[in-house]
Amino acid sequence: MTTDPFRAPTDAEIADAERKLGFKFPSAYVEFLKGGSNVANAVLEPAVILPGCSYLDIFEIAETAWGQMGVSKEWLPFIEDNSDYFLISQTGEVKHWSHNGSTSEKWPDFAAWYQQVCVERR
Numbered sequence: 001m002t003t004d005p006f007r008a009p010t011d012a013e014i015a016d017a018e019r020k021l022g023f024k025f026p027s028a029y030v031e032f033l034k035g036g037s038n039v040a041n042a043v044l045e046p047a048v049i050l051p052g053c054s055y056l057d058i059f060e061i062a063e064t065a066w067g068q069m070g071v072s073k074e075w076l077p078f079i080e081d082n083s084d085y086f087l088i089s090q091t092g093e094v095k096h097w098s099h100n101g102s103t104s105e106k107w108p109d110f111a112a113w114y115q116q117v118c119v120e121r122r
Contacts (some may be wrong), residue, residue, distance in 0.1 A: 003050060003051065003052060004050075004052075005048050005050040005051060005052040005053035005056075006036075006048065006050075006053070007050070008033070008034050008035070008036055009033055009034070009049055009050055013049065013050060014030055014033060014034075014049065017049040017058065017059075020059060021058070021059065021062055021076065022073070023062075023073070023076050023090065024090050025076070025088075025090075026088060026089070026090055026091060026092035026110065027092070028092050028109065028110035028111060029076075029078065029088055029092070029110060032046075032110065032114075033049065043121075044079050044081065044086075044117070044118070045079070045081075046078055046079050047061050047062075047077065047078050047079060047080065058076075058077075058078070061077050061080045061085075062076065062077055064080075065077040065080070065085055065087075065097070069083065069085070069097070069099065070101065071085065071087060071097055074089060074090070075087035075088065075089055075095070075097075076088050076089075077097070082099065083099035084096070084097065084098050084099055085097040086113070086117075088110060092109045092110050093106065093107070093108060093109065094106065094107040094109070094110055094112075094113035095107070
């Protein structure tokens with residue numbers, strides 16, 4: 001049976017991803033996942049928690065970010081672009097991580113990040 005990795009995940013699939021990653025998703029990120037992870041205006045491709053998505057697989061992205069790029073496991077990479085990441089904390093704060101390391105770009109919550117990066121595209 002083939003599943004669509006781009007469909008909205010179920011609550012059980014989200015809970016399974018949290019368990020596998022050892023990371024409790026903040027409620028705003030869960031809403032983002034259930035809403036289809038739409039960042040089309042921002043020209044970004046969000047990580048996908050469902051199987052079958054190759055380079056957008058959140059588990060592979062997290063493994064690389066945490067294991068090779070020096071990102072703390074307190075931050076979940078939910079978008080990867082040429083070894084740069086957007087990361088979210090369990091409290092919902094978002095920050096940008098460059099392939100050169102931590103940056104000063106951060107947002108107090110997922111809604112502020114979404115507004116600036118995805119809606120306003122700046």
